[in-house]
């Protein structure tokens with residue numbers, strides 16, 4: 159559906175580097191290793207595309223992709239690796255807050271959550287930030303193939319309980335597996351509908 163439509167545009171390190179807010183954009187956020195690159199690759203059918211933006215040195219950038227002529231797909235660096243020096247982390251957090259609170263064309267943030275782990279404290283931090291900025295976000299469970307069917311309900315309940323604390327959350331949780339293709343068409347149609 160998106161194959162051939164997506165291209166890397168730029169990595170942004172400061173607010174004045176953002177492209178003009180003339181298209182609607184969707185954003186992907188999640189802890190390091192949550193499966194974000196795999197999901198973006200599965201969605202777009204372009205293997206290696208998101209991984210390229212994951213290489214060291216690009217990790218503190220807001221990565222912009224054009225999705226056709228009407229949308230941007232925005233890939234935020236994975237959070238949770240507290241390895242970077244404090245000033246780097248602080249600079250990044252300032253940029254992230256400025257971006258999330260000052261981007262009128264941002265339609266939705268997909269907050270990726272590993273189906274095996276559920277909502278962790280860093281996920282709560284980003285949800286709180288999104289909530290303060292009144293940016294609608296939607297939880298996306300990743301790696302659903304790694305959990306047993308009977309474990310799903312418990313994890314969905316845990317995520318739902320957390321979402322309920324954040325009025326900016328979209329109630330529907332998307333369950334995905336990049337490996338098996340589960341949930342990918344649904345996520346595509348959500349993006350198309352925004």
Ligand code: GDP
Pocket residue numbers: 188189190191192193194195196197212236300301302303304334335336337338
């Ligand atoms: P990122 O750091 O969030 O971009 O995560 P990656 O997409 O690089 O994935 C991290 C690891 O999880 C890799 O070893 C992937 O192969 C694995 N992975 C990602 N998505 C899935 C999935 O849907 N199912 C399974 N079983 N493994 C996955």
